[in-house]
Amino acid sequence: MPETTLTLPVTVSLEQIATLIRQMSQSDQKRLLSLAPDLHQIASRSPSPRTREQAHTSVKKLRKKVLTALNDQPLSSDEPFTENLTLGQYNSLSDKEKACLWDQWGEDTDLTELKEKEVISDALSVR
């Protein structure tokens, strides 16, 4: 009798595959890497830094998106930004002054005072 192969259409998400891999023994994980060496190469490759050209291209696209969100009505520098400052006045502050303002605005939330949240048992770690 010739051997037949039956193919069943099954949809499996990447998250399900990742969960399965995490449940494998270390030797099976090593075997998987030898079967799919591209994974190893991708994981060990450090991405190259972004160039100024790439950044400028991103910003050009983003400018369109921002202006579309504002119905092509750019903000005026006379626009109130906070209770005491217009947008133009905020822009004219030094970086240090802006940082001080943000520190003041954020000082009512202390991260170490917040309740710690439990994660699910198969939470995705980084590596």
Add this chain to the structure above:
Amino acid sequence: MRCLLDKVTARYILQGLLRLAENRNPGIEEIFALDLFSISDPEAFRLFITPPAFNILQKLAHMPKYSELIHLFLEQIEVALPSRYFKRWARRLREFGFTREDAAVLTSASFSTDKEGAILGMRFVATFDQPMMRHWLSEQKIIRKRFTAMKKEIPMPYCRASLPEVLRPEQINA
């Protein structure tokens, strides 16, 4: 991949968006922060901010003229919530001489999660703070030793936490 933005990087993104909204040109640091914002992706490359940065943005969102911009920002950026063992690791990092805020950001990159509790930690911290980056690197060996020791004391899945790479926004590429 996941990346946590420190408060300054989040500020540069917002300032960059404001510049674009005025149809003006952002500064170079704002451009690199905006570039990082642009390459984010809700599945492949998620960006996070801390709850204090989120609260600042919420205050600005009350002003109608800025609500669209804040919405655009928050559409692409999530909030990293402190997970169990956050306080323990933050206390230990402070012993290495990090400020309270820097220790909180660096700890968030190891012990934080999303609103579903489905993730643990971040691969990157994006920052323009050179002294903090240098200090993180110079103390790395001993920090890693302490981190490994702490992980041996804590249960799954928290013992799978890792230390982040602390980089400038332009050094991070999806």
